[in-house]
Amino acid sequence: MRSIALEIANRSSVFAVCFCFLFAIAPHFPHLPLWVSGMVVLSLSWRCLQNLGRFGEVPKWILIPMVIAGGVGVFAEYWTVVGRDAGLALLAVMSSFKFLESRRHRDLLILVFLCYFLIATHFLFSQSIPTAAMMLVTLIVITATLVTINKREQQVSLRELLQTSSRLVMLSIPLMLILFVLVPRVPGPLWGLTNEQRGGITGLSDSMSPGKISNLIRSNEVAFRVDFEGNVPPQSQLYWRGPVMAQYNGYRWTQLSRQPMRRLSLNVSEEAIKYTVTLEPNGEQWLLALDVPTLLIADSLMTRDFQLISKKKINDLRRYSMESRLSYKIGLDEAQDYLQKTTAYPEQFNPQTIALGKSLAARFNSSDEILNEVLGMFRNEEFIYTLKPPLLGDNSVDEFLFKTRRGFCEHFAGSFALLMRAAGIPARIVTGYQGGEFNKVGNYLIVRQSDAHAWTEVWITDRGWIRVDPTAAVSPNRIESGLDDALADETSNFRIQKRNPIFGDLLYRWDDLQHNWNDWVLNYDENKQRSFLNKLDLGIKNWSDMVIALVIMLVAVTGSFWLIAWYRELPPRPPGYEILFRRLLRKLARRGFEKKPSEDSRAFLQRIPAQQLAQPDQLARIIDLYNRIKYGRHGDSTLLLKQMRSMINSLQA
Secondary structure (H helix, E strand, C coil): CCCHHHCECCHHHHHHHHHHHHHHHHHHHHHCCHHHHHHHHHHHHHHHHHHCCCCCCCCHHHHHHHHHHHHHHHHHHHCCCCCHHHHHHHHHHHHHHHHHCCCEHHHHHHHHHHHHHHHHHHCCCCCCHHHHHHHHHHHHHHHHHHHHHHHCCCCCCHHHHHHHHHHHHHHHHHHHHHHHHHCCCCCCCCCCCCCCCCCCECCCCCEECCCCCCCCECCCCEEEEEEECCCCCCHHHCEEEEEEECEECCCCEECCCCCECCCCCEEECCCCEEEEEEECCCCCCEECEECCECCCCCCEEEECCCCEEECCCCCCCEEEEEEECCCEEECCCCCHHHHHHCCCCCCCCCHHHHHHHHHHHHHCCCHHHHHHHHHHHHHHCCCEECCCCCCCCCCHHHHHHHHHCEECHHHHHHHHHHHHHHCCCCEEEEEEEECCEEECCCCEEEEEHHHEEEEEEEEECCCEEEEECHHHHHCHHHHHCCHHHHCCCCCCCCCHHHHCCCCHHHHHHHHHHHHHHHHHHHCCCHHHHHHHHHHHCCCCCCHHHHHHHHHHHHHHHHHHHHHHHHHHHCCCCCCHHHHHHHHHHHHHHCCCCCCCCCCCHHHHHHHCCHHHCCCHHHHHHHHHHHHHHHHCCCCCCHHHHHHHHHHHHHCCC
16 A cells, blocks of 8 residues: 555645645745746746646756756855845745655645745744734645645535634644743844845935935834833934944045943933833844933943944844933043044045135134034025935035035034034034834834934033034924924825824824734843743743743643543533433343343333333333433423433332
């Protein structure tokens, strides 16, 4: 007898597996090169037509070179065959070739198990609630496919398949929850993410080139969310500090070396603001904090310019508690070599701007006067805040200040910093985010990529580094109310209450659900696991206790499933009247009167000699009552059963 694994796959099973694989891999098509997606579709189509008898099998002497060419193609695309993107492409290519040689039942089983593996790969790109819901549906479809190919020739309706698959998936949920809660958490990210190509999309970067982008596209993606312990500060004070750029070559602003701060050079005059940041994965190392941070978190460092840097790239959701001061003095004892670097600029670029800065230094006696003069120029002259500025040439600052006068925060911050340096005032650019949107349902702040912002810091004797935002002079609404108010006539609203006032509350609730999902599922780390287990008071203190508890729970769950399966295999419990009738038969059997299997109750009664019974009339009434309950319209009547039980108990043979 042939093994089941070696059976030739039937047509329905082949079609089911092809559909299942396409359903599982289709969401990956945007992440795959076009030629890889085309190869998958072509291979599936070929296998379906082969199943219908239109095409023959692909010879191995052709298939083997195709496999080699596919691997070489993936390597040529990514220059590697490992990692997330390259690994996914290689998996897709090799799986599609597996379809071309799938002939037996075993081959289909392998392809179905590959579909299960594909589910996990989706979470390498997104761990959102919609992704989890989609993967749950995909899991049901894959399981239904597995049931289909194991039924083989049996005809099973689609509804029955989906019901069976759904039950199997639901039965696995308790085990999944146990594993999620008790499997020891390991530090570090579980899922890897791509480095986003931000280019002309709002967001942060480690460099800034004002004038090289003519159309800045806004991104509505959430950058991070913030839970404050007390009241949320006013919108105008919400400056979220990120990369600090102090080096300028005429074209681009970049960061100096990330020297860690040796001691906190900070004077404060008010209590710290405490909050918790839930940072979305960004593939970078910077951590966002309210200007200025006064607390160092684990696995991070703070640079001399108060920038928080993670020791590892943020490839996973990061949640951290922070303290900041809104009123401060920083850098009062700044080193002279650093101040010299923050006054340097290339003489061969932007001659008009440099000349203006030098003239300001000659006209005014103090730094404050120079600051007020430049801010007054931005405020009173025809400068326009826009996300669609014209492109600028090599002397980008000159063209911006004296010709176009149209730009966004990078233009104003960059030109202001250069003017300050030309006037002899140390200046640097701080990038990050400004503002945010308060979610009234969850009582937290939502900061989006569209809230990305750039401002300047200038150094003044006895005051240190102070924040100066030239964008506020040109467009106060950008700082006081947000980007939507500043660009009301130019772009669509990104704020929930403005974008959809009717369904605003529903959208806030959805974002709150995502926030809780991030907090309790994606951010279920070692600390949160320990805290949760302590609340349960299970006596789990370390990894060994956790492993023991995990084994016990797995045994308990497995045993429960076995007991349920055993109980379902038991024959059904007979109705009450049958139990009573069997008791009567046992009582009569002890007197030598046994009922034959083919004999009905009335024939059995007639066969018993009346003289052998002490109560022949009562026995007849019991059998009559039994027949009434069993065959009559009374059914399993409680009253009739009670009478029958009483008669049997009082019967004497």
